[in-house]
Amino acid sequence: xxxxxxxxxxxxxxxxxxxxxxxxxxxxxxxxxxxxxxxxxxxxxxxxxxxxxxxxxxxxxxxxxxxxxxxxxxxxxxxxxxxxxxxxxxxxxxxxxxxxxxxxxxxxxxxxxxxxxxxxxxxxxxxxxxxxxxxxxxxxxxxxxxxxxxxxxxxxxxxxxxxxxxxxxxxxxxxxxxxxxxxxxxxxxxxxxxxxxxxxxxxxxxxxxxxxxxxxxxxxxxxxxxxxxxxxxxxxxxxxxxxxxxxxxxxxxxxxxxxxxxxxxxxxxxxxxxxxxxxxxxxxxxxxxxxxxxxxxxxxxxxxxxxxxxxxxxxxxxxxxxxxxxxxxxxxxxxxxxxxxxxxxxxxxxxxxxxxxxxxxxxxxx
Amino acid sequence: xxxxxxxxxxxxxxxxxxxxxxxxxxxxxxxxxxxxxxxxxxxxxxxxxxxxxxxxxxxxxxxxxxxxxxxxxxxxxxxxxxxxxxxxxxxxxxxxxxxxxxxxxxxxxxxxxxxxxxxxxxxxxxxxxxxxxxxxxxxxxxxxxxxxxxxxxxxxxxxxxxxxxxxxxxxxxxxxxxxxxxxxxxxxxxxxxxxxxxxxxxxxxxxxxxxxxxxxxxxxxxxxxxxxxxxxxxxxxxxxxxxxxxxxxxxxxxxxxxxxxxxxxxxxxxxxxxxxxxxxxxxxxxxxxxxxxxxxxxxxxxxxxx
Numbered sequence: 001x002x003x004x005x006x007x008x009x010x011x012x013x014x015x016x017x018x019x020x021x022x023x024x025x026x027x028x029x030x031x032x033x034x035x036x037x038x039x040x041x042x043x044x045x046x047x048x049x050x051x052x053x054x055x056x057x058x059x060x061x062x063x064x065x066x067x068x069x070x071x072x073x074x075x076x077x078x079x080x081x082x083x084x085x086x087x088x089x090x091x092x093x094x095x096x097x098x099x100x101x102x103x104x105x106x107x108x109x110x111x112x113x114x115x116x117x118x119x120x121x122x123x124x125x126x127x128x129x130x131x132x133x134x135x136x137x138x139x140x141x142x143x144x145x146x147x148x149x150x151x152x153x154x155x156x157x158x159x160x161x162x163x164x165x166x167x168x169x170x171x172x173x174x175x176x177x178x179x180x181x182x183x184x185x186x187x188x189x190x191x192x193x194x195x196x197x198x199x200x201x202x203x204x205x206x207x208x209x210x211x212x213x214x215x216x217x218x219x220x221x222x223x224x225x226x227x228x229x230x231x232x233x234x235x236x237x238x239x240x241x242x243x244x245x246x247x248x249x250x251x252x253x254x255x256x257x258x259x260x261x262x263x264x265x266x267x268x269x270x271x272x273x274x275x276x277x278x279x280x281x282x283x284x285x286x287x288x289x290x291x292x293x294x295x296x297x298x299x300x301x302x303x304x305x306x307x308x309x310x311x312x313x314x315x316x317x318x319x320x321x322x323x324x325x326x327x328x329x330x331x332x333x334x335x336x337x338x339x340x341x342x343x344x345x346x347x348x349x350x351x352x353x354x355x356x357x358x359x360x361x362x363x364x365x366x
Numbered sequence: 367x368x369x370x371x372x373x374x375x376x377x378x379x380x381x382x383x384x385x386x387x388x389x390x391x392x393x394x395x396x397x398x399x400x401x402x403x404x405x406x407x408x409x410x411x412x413x414x415x416x417x418x419x420x421x422x423x424x425x426x427x428x429x430x431x432x433x434x435x436x437x438x439x440x441x442x443x444x445x446x447x448x449x450x451x452x453x454x455x456x457x458x459x460x461x462x463x464x465x466x467x468x469x470x471x472x473x474x475x476x477x478x479x480x481x482x483x484x485x486x487x488x489x490x491x492x493x494x495x496x497x498x499x500x501x502x503x504x505x506x507x508x509x510x511x512x513x514x515x516x517x518x519x520x521x522x523x524x525x526x527x528x529x530x531x532x533x534x535x536x537x538x539x540x541x542x543x544x545x546x547x548x549x550x551x552x553x554x555x556x557x558x559x560x561x562x563x564x565x566x567x568x569x570x571x572x573x574x575x576x577x578x579x580x581x582x583x584x585x586x587x588x589x590x591x592x593x594x595x596x597x598x599x600x601x602x603x604x605x606x607x608x609x610x611x612x613x614x615x616x617x618x619x620x621x622x623x624x625x626x627x628x629x630x631x632x633x634x635x636x637x638x639x640x641x642x643x644x645x646x647x648x649x650x651x652x653x654x655x656x657x658x659x660x661x662x663x664x665x666x667x668x669x670x671x672x
Contacts, residue, residue: 052631082634179519179616184605185628211632212419213606219520219616220604222628226489230604233494234519 042325043071044318050076050084050097053188053242054125054306057339058097061330064338068329072322081188088309089113095323096309097125099188101278101287110309111282117313117366120284122356124330125306127345128268129193131252133238134231135159136174142167144255145200151238152180152197153205154217159236167255174236181230181239184220186211192290192304193240199292200301240302243268244344254302257295265346267300272352274299284312284359303346312359313366324363331360400649407643409636417636428644430609434524434619435648438599439592441528441613442535446592447585449532450539451574457540458547459569470544477537485601488530493521493602500525500614511611518616522604525613530598535588542584546577579663586659593652596623622648 048058055078062074079087081098088096089109101121102110110119131148133141138159143151147163150156156163160173183190190213197205207214219237221230224245231237231249243251243263253260261267274294278287292301308327314320329335336347415423453473457466497519504515550573558568605620605628620628622644629641 078631080631080633082632082637086634177516184600184603184620186632188632212629216606216608217617218606219518219522220606221522222600226601229489230520230522233489233521236519 041071042069042322044322045073045075046094046319046322046326047092048074048076048084048095048097049079049087049093050309051081051099051188051306052078053081053099053127053304054097054339054343054345056244056343057125057345060338060342061326061335064335065326065329069325074322074326080186085309094310094314094319095326097306098309099304099306100191101281101285101307107281107285114311114313117311117364118282118284118362120310120312120359120362121281121307122284122286122310122327122331122359123272123288123305123348123352124308124327124336125339125343125345126268126271126348127304127306127343128243128263128265128300129189129196129240129302129304130243130246130263131238131240131254131302132228132231132246132249133252134234134249135176135236135238137172138168138174139250140168140171141250141252142255142260143252145197146204148252148254149197149201149204151178152182152218153207153215154180155204176236179234179237180218181227181234181237182213182218182220183224183227184213184222187223188304188306189224189240189242193302195290196292196302242304242344254300256299256301257297259297261298261300263300263302265340265344267298268303268346269349270296270299271301271303271305272349284362286356286359310359310363312362313364315366317365320363320365324360327360327363331356403642403646403649406639407646408639410639410643413636413639419637419640424640424643427640428622428647430607430619431622431625431644432647432651433609434603434605435593435621435623435651437611437619438524438528438531438603438621439589441525442531442592443585443589445529445532446536446539446588447581450536450584450588451543451581453536453540454543454547454577455569455573458544459565459573470541473537473540475537476533477541481534481595481597482601484530484534485598488526488598488602489520489522492530493523493526496521496523496526496529503614512613514610514612515615517614518604520604520616522602522616523614524603524618527599527603527618528613530602531592531595534595534598535591538591539581539584539588542587543577543581546580547573550576582659582663586656589655590652593655594623594648595621596627599624600627 055076058076062076066072066074076097081100084093084096085098085102085106087093089106091113107119131143143164144167147156147167150163157178158175159178160175165173188211191209191211194205194207194214195209198207198209213220219230219234221227224241227239227241228245228247228249231239251263253262271290271292272288274296275288275291278289281287287307288305290305294301308330310323310327314323331353333347333353336353339345340347410418410424418424419427453469457470457473461469497517500513500517500521500523503513504517507513508515554572554576555568558572563571599621603618603620603624604616605624606617607620608617609619610617626641626645629637633641
């Protein structure tokens with residue numbers, strides 16, 4: 001008798017649980033199908049590869065796009081920018097992402113791949129890079145580009161250095177060593193951070209701009225999570241990482257013009273107002289020469305901009321339609337919001353979205 | 367009768383064929399890997415120096431990596447071999463049977479832990495735990511180049527990487543040693559005891575000489591893994607391309623395998639060829655180490671040093 005009572009209870013629980021689960025699925029389906037942008041009868045399969053920086057955003061875009069178009073399968077292999085460009089040029093992928101714009105050789109090669117169409121390169125992902133630190137008792141830190149460069153170049157080695165103290169008169173700076181944490185792997189985050197240092201503090205940052213950290217010394221860690229982990233684990237540490245991954249670490253406010261600007265999505269988006277598009281690369285190549293020295297009010301100058309690659313002409317009607325619809329969603333306000341909420345990126349400004357819209361419109365069958 | 371013979375002959379032939387096939391397949395795979403490495407690395411050898419990652423020469427790029435690889439593997443071997451011998455002796459000769467069984471089972475289990483878990487354990491547990499000790503070493507024994515410091519505040523040092531590697535290769539070495547130690551002829555052991563040897567003397571005079579070549583062979587297997595270990599080192603070590611014997615600072619040379627893992631995702635073109643060239647160097651080092659070990663064992667056996 002006892003047993004059967006148990007059985008009934010168990011069955012009831014199971015039924016209830018399943019019922020609740022089913023309801024949950026229903027509602028979530030109804031919720032997401034609305035956010036996927038166009039709901040045309042698209043079908044087929046396309047593959048992309050490229051920058052791992054935009055992987056989280058790309059996953060969000062792909063998930064939403066596939067929800068809206070159930071017959072579509074998209075894949076994105078985060079092999080890295082270099083690999084992404086290589087595969088796209090070779091024709092192995094239909095679309096791709098890259099942190100750095102193509103150089104002349106690559107542009108020539110990609111022109112061949114896209115012929116008779118044009119190559120498309122559009123900025124769709126902008127992510128602020130925060131300078132995070134872990135110093136006991138210091139809750140706010142203001143640094144000028146010059147001080148920042150000297151800290152990362154190991155010219156300033158103590159937290160109570162006069163240069164830091166001068167910019168932070170109210171902070172209680174300890175007499176401890178500064179431990180600089182940088183990436184040990186080649187990374188677009190490093191490249192953009194170093195680019196900022198060399199643009200904004202050319203006298204104090206003599207090193208070449210490259211995805212590999214240029215100096216010997218300091219603490220090196222693998223990947224964004226490694227850097228964050230090392231900053232948290234050590235004491236007196238300072239390093240750079242994607243703002244979305246910084247968590248509860250304190251971040252440095254950087255001097256722009258006469259004021260100090262803390263990293264935020266909004267402040268990062270202003271970089272497009274200050275920067276110029278590189279001319280002469282092609283009608284649909286929206287490569288930007290990021291101006292990190294601008295004194296525009298409220299602009300946060302350290303951020304990573306990632307681009308999507310495509311051609312205006314594809315062999316297959318299906319491939320062309322898919323890339324067009326997918327990029328249409330990615331560059332839509334909805335798509336940008338989706339990336340912002342999952343990946344912590346900054347939505348690209350509306351003006352830029354309108355500017356790049358013709359590029360996506362131009363995609364067609366060869 | 368002839369039927370059985372024929373059947374046997376067929377079985378023999380099939381077996382011989384399969385075994386030879388497996389042997390030849392290994393050679394083909396090895397040759398294939400070598401051919402791939404050489405053909406992909408070739409552009410890096412002929413490229414002008416200015417195109418190379420550090421803009422100077424391939425040797426200058428590879429040398430710190432070779433140094434780091436050998437240094438980390440050496441630390442690992444120095445820690446792991448004595449420990450593995452001790453564990454093997456404990457399980458084969460000292461511990462009561464049930465305890466010996468469970469200890470050897472648990473040791474073997476160490477080999478089943480994925481290397482990325484070792485890596486995460488290294489940065490999350492062993493690294494931070496090593497900080498006070500390395501701080502002490504830097505303060506008191508700083509005159510020794512190995513402990514020159516300044517001590518890392520996160521513990522992501524060459525010393526910790528070597529210790530984690532040691533833990534990873536321990537089960538390989540101890541498993542090989544244990545099997546051979548327990549094969550030591552009972553007669554020899556008992557006569558040593560009968561002659562009045564203590565248990566330690568018996569082990570020293572009978573078991574260890576008997577198992578020497580096995581220990582060497584096991585160590586070589588372990589060394590091979592330590593030289594090529596990628597994930598754990600990639601995660602743990604704070605690398606900066608310097609050449610230093612300082613084991614406890616946050617500036618360490620990288621290893622070949624870890625460097626490939628770190629640089630591969632964002633590499634293209636010639637950079638990729640350079641990385642594969644470093645892989646070829648690692649391949650050569652591993653091969654050289656193995657050949658050297660074989661020669662050592664062979665010479666010992668030929669000299670009747672068993």
